Amino acid sequence: MASRGRAPAASCVLEVPGPIQVRVLPNGGAGDGRLVEVPEAPTAGAALAAALCGHLPWAERGEEPFFVSERAVVFAPNRGNLDSAAMHAALQEEERLFVVPRHRQFVHPAGEPGRSVQLQVSGADGAPVVLTTLSSSPRVFHVSNLLEGEHMDRLMADARPKFKRSTVGEAPEAAKGIHVGGELFDKAAKTSTRTSENAWAMTGDAAMTMKRRSLEMLGIQTETGGYDERLADGLQVVRYLQGQAYHDHLDHMQDFDPLWNYNAWRPPDVNGSNRIATVFLYMTDTPLGGQTVFPLAQRVLTEGSRRMLTDNASRSGDELARAMEAALGGSGWEVSMARRCFEKLAVFPRRGDAIVFYSQHADGRVDQQSLHGGCPVLEGEKWAANLWVWNAPRKGTVAASNNELHLTFTLARGAGLAALVRWVPADGQQGNQVGKLQPGGPGVAVKTFESHRFDVFKASEDGEGDALRRLGTVVASTRRGRVQTWVVSDGGVELQGGSAEATVPAKPEL
Ligand SMILES: O=C(O)CCC(=O)C(=O)O
Numbered sequence: 001m002a003s004r005g006r007a008p009a010a011s012c013v014l015e016v017p018g019p020i021q022v023r024v025l026p027n028g029g030a031g032d033g034r035l036v037e038v039p040e041a042p043t044a045g046a047a048l049a050a051a052l053c054g055h056l057p058w059a060e061r062g063e064e065p066f067f068v069s070e071r072a073v074v075f076a077p078n079r080g081n082l083d084s085a086a087m088h089a090a091l092q093e094e095e096r097l098f099v100v101p102r103h104r105q106f107v108h109p110a111g112e113p114g115r116s117v118q119l120q121v122s123g124a125d126g127a128p129v130v131l132t133t134l135s136s137s138p139r140v141f142h143v144s145n146l147l148e149g150e151h152m153d154r155l156m157a158d159a160r161p162k163f164k165r166s167t168v169g170e171a172p173e174a175a176k177g178i179h180v181g182g183e184l185f186d187k188a189a190k191t192s193t194r195t196s197e198n199a200w201a202m203t204g205d206a207a208m209t210m211k212r213r214s215l216e217m218l219g220i221q222t223e224t225g226g227y228d229e230r231l232a233d234g235l236q237v238v239r240y241l242q243g244q245a246y247h248d249h250l251d252h253m254q255d256f257d258p259l260w261n262y263n264a265w266r267p268p269d270v271n272g273s274n275r276i277a278t279v280f281l282y283m284t285d286t287p288l289g290g291q292t293v294f295p296l297a298q299r300v301l302t303e304g305s306r307r308m309l310t311d312n313a314s315r316s317g318d319e320l321a322r323a324m325e326a327a328l329g330g331s332g333w334e335v336s337m338a339r340r341c342f343e344k345l346a347v348f349p350r351r352g353d354a355i356v357f358y359s360q361h362a363d364g365r366v367d368q369q370s371l372h373g374g375c376p377v378l379e380g381e382k383w384a385a386n387l388w389v390w391n392a393p394r395k396g397t398v399a400a401s402n403n404e405l406h407l408t409f410t411l412a413r414g415a416g417l418a419a420l421v422r423w424v425p426a427d428g429q430q431g432n433q434v435g436k437l438q439p440g441g442p443g444v445a446v447k448t449f450e451s452h453r454f455d456v457f458k459a460s461e462d463g464e465g466d467a468l469r470r471l472g473t474v475v476a477s478t479r480r481g482r483v484q485t486w487v488v489s490d491g492g493v494e495l496q497g498g499s500a501e502a503t504v505p506a507k508p509e510l
Pocket residue numbers: 238246251278280290291292293372373374375384386
């Protein structure tokens with residue numbers, strides 16, 4: 001990318017910056033986008049958004065977007081820099097600029113494997129953090145210059161006396177009470193599919209530096225525009241000894257997960273929260289094995305990625321087989337995994353290298369392609385630091401009142417019918433009945449949360465309550481107020497006192 005000649009010339013005459021053009025694309029988009037001129041006259045907020053991306057359906061839910069440049073600079077009203085002057089100062093000629101809907105997060109564009117981008121993020125010893133694409137589906141990047149050697153040494157030294165056998169579905173001790181509830185921690189179980197050891201690093205310079213840089217590198221936007229602790233789990237220092245591994249898994253919370261059930265709470269694609277990305281930093285050179293494998297990704301070797309993906313390639317098949325036998329014995333899931341690890345897209349652990357991969361698409365849907373695992377360590381040890389990053393504050397870190405709503409369903413006056421109200425889980429399963437409406441009877445009141453769905457059915461009047469016909473669906477949204485009354489009649493379900501706009505079902509424009 002050519003940089004504009006903005007530096008003062010040898011004389012005292014300042015070079016006046018000329019107009020600058022950027023390439024505007026939707027969040028996560030591929031390709032070159034559309035060349036648009038950043039207005040020279042001072043332009044800010046909605047006017048700037050319209051000038052830059054009028055050609056895109058950008059006003060999702062009527063909200064102005066924010067912008068993130070390819071080099072991870074966020075331009076947003078709450079950062080005080082959604083204006084043309086700030087863009088002129090920070091952007092390079094023809095830099096790609098992504099339009100991110102207000103309630104989503106920027107997702108780095110993948111591009112071709114091997115493509116590198118130097119971010120405007122200062123990393124280890126002031127060097128810029130560099131992302132290199134390893135795979136576009138799932139989105140996996142190699143990261144250079146994330147953390148200083150001293151910071152890694154500190155993380156390792158602090159973790160050493162604290163290591164415990166890793167569990168799955170656990171959360172840091174220090175976060176107790178801010179996650180789903182105590183139950184979660186009691187149920188965290190040792191498992192045979194994750195045989196490593198781990199220790200949490202919640203505070204301290206090294207952990208904070210890695211957390212801040214990771215969020216910066218991802219271009220994560222927060223409510224205040226500043227760093228927000230609630231957008232990541234604690235930093236986890238992980239150690240795998242010879243033979244240890246972490247079976248293929250997904251990092252985001254699953255719908256069917258009995259402990260978390262995050263998606264049912266608020267799916268990420270309707271502004272809920274879940275893990276969006278994982279930053280994984282290798283802190284040791286592992287002589288053999290210990291790769292992070294992505295079995296569903298395509299393995300493309302390029303000049304830029306060969307070293308990261310073929311590190312142990314000089315070992316012959318026989319040598320590998322002998323090493324596997326010595327480290328793992330003859331059977332078990334670790335043996336078949338170890339073999340796959342030398343065939344699939346797999347990143348070799350090299351001290352100071354990191355990877356970042358996404359568990360969600362740009363539109364918030366979870367990405368099931370992001371399946372990955374920690375390959376068995378065949379020789380030596382593997383030490384790493386792992387950060388799970390969320391697209392919105394983790395469940396339990398948002399005061400319940402922030403998205404709590406009180407809905408009352410009531411029969412229209414004179415409506416001679418009975419009705420049932422059912423809550424519909426996000427997974428589309430059969431709804432749970434929350435109440436019944438009968439002529440002359442009381443309304444049905446529910447306390448619920450943003451995006452929860454309720455179906456209202458006409459019911460047989462004998463009170464047996466068979467659902468006969470669906471009269472309407474209400475999707476809870478605080479945009480229509482925190483206390484709402486919905487009136488049920490044969491003709492449908494309507495918000496009492498609602499304006500025409502308010503009763504239109506929330507429908508994203510994108
Ligand atoms: O050890 C690895 O390479 C991957 C670890 C991992 O997937 C995790 O900690 O979530």
